[in-house]
Amino acid sequence: MSNFTPISAAIGGGLIGLSAVLLMLLNGRIAGITGVFAGLIDPGSTDRGWRATFIVGLIAAPLTAALLGQAIPVPQLPTSFVVIAVAGLLVGFGTRLSNGCTSGHGICGIARLSPRSLAATGIFMFAAIVVVAITRHVIGG
């Protein structure tokens, strides 16, 4: 398990949990990126301000890290833009249909002991694990 980074994972995870708690204590909202993003881009949305600043903060974190001398990681993505676009469509449509993603269901939902979020998290984890097994070991193997 040479790639395992438990300490940075625990610190980073703690910060994600802290962010969720702060957003509830301050603004009374669930820190779900699906809802934040959809409420920002939907033409009929009326409550954009806090969503826009949340996303600005999100993007500002790696930019600050860059100012402190840390390199912004270049994400390793599939070479095909078609695969990337299909994946993006599935993520956008799917998270909206199920009303949440890794943050809204996986963290905020399970943290408030919602069976609905637990089910969603189990399903998207399982689907993703199957897809990775196929792309890495069946097709790519």
Add this chain to the structure above:
Amino acid sequence: MRALASLLCGYVFGWGLFISGMIRPEKVLGFLDILAIPSGNWDPSLAIVMAAALIVAGAGYALARRRVPIFEQENQWPAQTRIDRPLVAGAALFGVGWGLVGLCPGPAIENLASLSPGIVVFVAAMAVGTLAHDRWYARGTAAQAASLAHAGADG
């Protein structure tokens, strides 16, 4: 103040994804690749991230339940409880997309900081998927309302 508060929350969230390495899709895929367990190349980091986040959020939410938020009238806890077909289908579609590239919405948006063309394509496609769902959903509910009105008129 509400906007400033959520700026802070987004910033802390962004640092969490950055420090944990979850901003990197290849690290997320390293977790999802459970067939790599026998060879010793599996990366369980994402499980630690979730466990730590859940401990903090679980304790914090227990506290938040007994309070009103500082900058709002009341907490907006999600009201839905049913495990219905949209939940199951949506989670499955999301999981397929997540497994294809290793990006879920938070890290995808945060990665815009890298100005990587692939990320721009992904986030644009994610926006299209989101808007397509909302259009489709609005049409469905409008049709449902129309058919209900029709039924009402007949009755």
